[in-house]
Amino acid sequence: MQENSFFNYNGRIFKANEKVIDINDRSFRYGDGCFETMKLINGKIVLQDYHIERLTKSLQKLQFIKTDFFSSQKFIDSILHVAEKNYHSKLARIRVTVTRGNAALYEEITQQPDYLIQTFSLNNSNNQLNENGLDIGFYRDVKKSCDAFSNIKSNNYLPYAMTALWAKQNKLNDALAFNSKNNICDASIANIFIIKDGIIKTPALSEGCIAGTMRKYLLDCFTNTNKLFEETSINEDDVLNADEIFLTNAIQGIKWVKQCGSASYTNTIISSLYNQFVKPLFL
Numbered sequence: 001m002q003e004n005s006f007f008n009y010n011g012r013i014f015k016a017n018e019k020v021i022d023i024n025d026r027s028f029r030y031g032d033g034c035f036e037t038m039k040l041i042n043g044k045i046v047l048q049d050y051h052i053e054r055l056t057k058s059l060q061k062l063q064f065i066k067t068d069f070f071s072s073q074k075f076i077d078s079i080l081h082v083a084e085k086n087y088h089s090k091l092a093r094i095r096v097t098v099t100r101g102n103a104a105l106y107e108e109i110t111q112q113p114d115y116l117i118q119t120f121s122l123n124n125s126n127n128q129l130n131e132n133g134l135d136i137g138f139y140r141d142v143k144k145s146c147d148a149f150s151n152i153k154s155n156n157y158l159p160y161a162m163t164a165l166w167a168k169q170n171k172l173n174d175a176l177a178f179n180s181k182n183n184i185c186d187a188s189i190a191n192i193f194i195i196k197d198g199i200i201k202t203p204a205l206s207e208g209c210i211a212g213t214m215r216k217y218l219l220d221c222f223t224n225t226n227k228l229f230e231e232t233s234i235n236e237d238d239v240l241n242a243d244e245i246f247l248t249n250a251i252q253g254i255k256w257v258k259q260c261g262s263a264s265y266t267n268t269i270i271s272s273l274y275n276q277f278v279k280p281l282f283l
Contacts, residue, residue: 006086007116007118008115009114009115009116009117013085021116024102026109027099031156031157033099035097036095037250038051038093038250039122040080040083041091042090042091045094050216050217052071054213056071061148062100064098086121095116095118097116098116099113099116101113129253129270129274129275132258134173134174134255136174136260137175137176141166142178144179146180151209163176183234185203186212190255192234192248193218193248194239199230202229203233205231207234212248212249214254214278217277218248218278221277243269244265244269245257245265253278
């Protein structure tokens with residue numbers, strides 16, 4: 001079976017080699033839209049409510065016409081149907097891309113969202129805490145803005161694409177991007193958490209980071225279990241002087257960092273956090 005053999009575009013199923021996106025699509029031209037990345041395990045979307053909430057807020061912020069489709073069971077069933085056709089129901093990455101359709105920048109537009117549902121198979125290693133810690137670095141060419149749209153997983157993903165490219169060129173597992181205040185924003189595909197003297201810290205949303213679903217889930221868990229944590233600003237020195245560092249996203253959950261430049265880290269507290277909060281999600 002070919003990887004990602006079928007996809008759903010605006011409610012219709014197409015084969016992977018069929019072309020459906022027009023060259024005038026505003027997402028292609030301007031990055032006008034957003035996307036949602038979800039994890040599917042045994043036919044269920046992990047943190048489903050968190051994803052629906054974020055997608056709904058993103059569409060509102062981007063001024064799409066109000067629709068209940070993306071919070072409906074029909075939308076969930078559409079995702080599961082694509083996964084089933086691709087034989088991905090057991091373990092998969094789901095990508096839902098939303099665009100504004102075809103129009104030039106100042107042409108009249110309907111604001112009605114177009115959507116694309118894709119599924120991709122995952123390796124079982126994505127359900128485990130990484131045995132070997134990540135090696136990361138600082139990518140200094142990105143200075144991400146801290147504005148009303150910074151927390152959205154926008155289709156204009158250039159800062160993170162360049163961060164990931166730089167990390168790959170430098171044989172690193174990932175890299176940290178900076179914001180316009182020269183603080184750490186997040187990594188190319190993950191939010192960052194640091195632990196210092198038992199206190200867990202992560203960049204506040206006001207620092208321009210993506211509003212990650214795993215990030216929000218963990219912060220809710222920390223609140224409910226009285227863990228010491230802060231949403232704050234984090235600079236380069238904070239990263240280098242941390243005791244432990246981990247990255248989070250919906251697919252991998254938690255990945256611990258072993259090294260950043262000349263600094264090295266342990267994963268004692270991270271292992272406990274993973275076992276307590278993330279491992280139950282992936283069973």
